[in-house]
Amino acid sequence: MSIAYLNGEYLPLSEARISPLDRGFLFGDGIYEVVPYYAGKPVGFNPHMTRMANGLAEIEINCDIDLAGWNELMSDLVERNADLGENLGVYVQVTRGADVKRFHAYPEDVPATVFAFAFPIKDPEPTDRTKAHGYKVNSTEDLRWKRCHIKSTALLGNVIHYQQGHSAGQNEILLYNEAGELTEGSSCNAFIVKDGVVITPIQDNQILPGITRRIIIDSIKAAGTIQIEERTITMDEVRNADEIWITSSSKEIAPVIELDGQPVGDGKVGQVWEEAFKIYTASKFDY
Secondary structure (H helix, E strand, C coil): CCEEEECCEEEEHHHCCCCCCEHHHHHCCEEEEEEEEECCEECCHHHHHHHHHHHHHHCCCCCCCCHHHHHHHHHHHHHHCHHHCCEEEEEEEEECCECCCCCCCCCCCCCCEEEEEEEECCCCCCCCCCCCCCEEEEEEECCCCCCCCCCECCCHHHHHHHHHHHHCCCCEEEEECCCCEEEEECCCEEEEEECCEEEECCCCCCCCCCHHHHHHHHHHHHHCCCEEEECCCEHHHHHCCCEEEEEECCCEEEEEEEECCEECCCCCCCHHHHHHHHHHHHHHHHC
16 A cells, blocks of 8 residues: 655555645645656656755745755655555655635745655666657647746646547647747657757746756766757757657656657667667666
């Protein structure tokens, strides 16, 4: 049975309860993170929790748990849920808490609600491209809000887009803005490869500052064997790319072999993906 954490108490996940007046429930007024743990070792713990702190500051939620406190809490959850498997994701969420009434403005002197739980995640993809799973995705215009850099629990826009892909039997949806420029996926960041160069959209309010995205960029730059750029990418470039990747904490680097029913490149997992994934795999525990 999965053991969760709620406001200072460890308890079975099925028994965790919050007030119906919690602002996370009423407004999606909260911030969350998901940190993967492989054999008890986290990937990107520090940048994940720095992003959470930045998100909480952006929407003015006070939480008295510091970095050491989060590390202790999440490590404890991993230990308590060892029976779920060797590889776990830890979901942590902080909402503004429960007021005595429903009111749009931020309440004062209301303690935040802190919730966390662990769940099994899949094993990493094999680094051999001939054995890796290729993803199939569709594309559509990005209709979410204009503050996608905040990892808010208000994910309905993302959920609607994800459902579009799911209903069509696809693994994801790639999104583009009104100018026809790639933003990201409904639950991931995006990269393309053209003529051996790895390219990803610049970090702005249109995309989430993905931790896996950051590790990929930093580790590729450090290795120095692959050229990588952060810049605006048109959907024409996406459709003519040699490779497309979608990246997240749970997917790591997922190679896309089909976009809108058409093969990406030669329709197989690419050689640049293989090299980049080996670089990422060798360095992912360093963050």
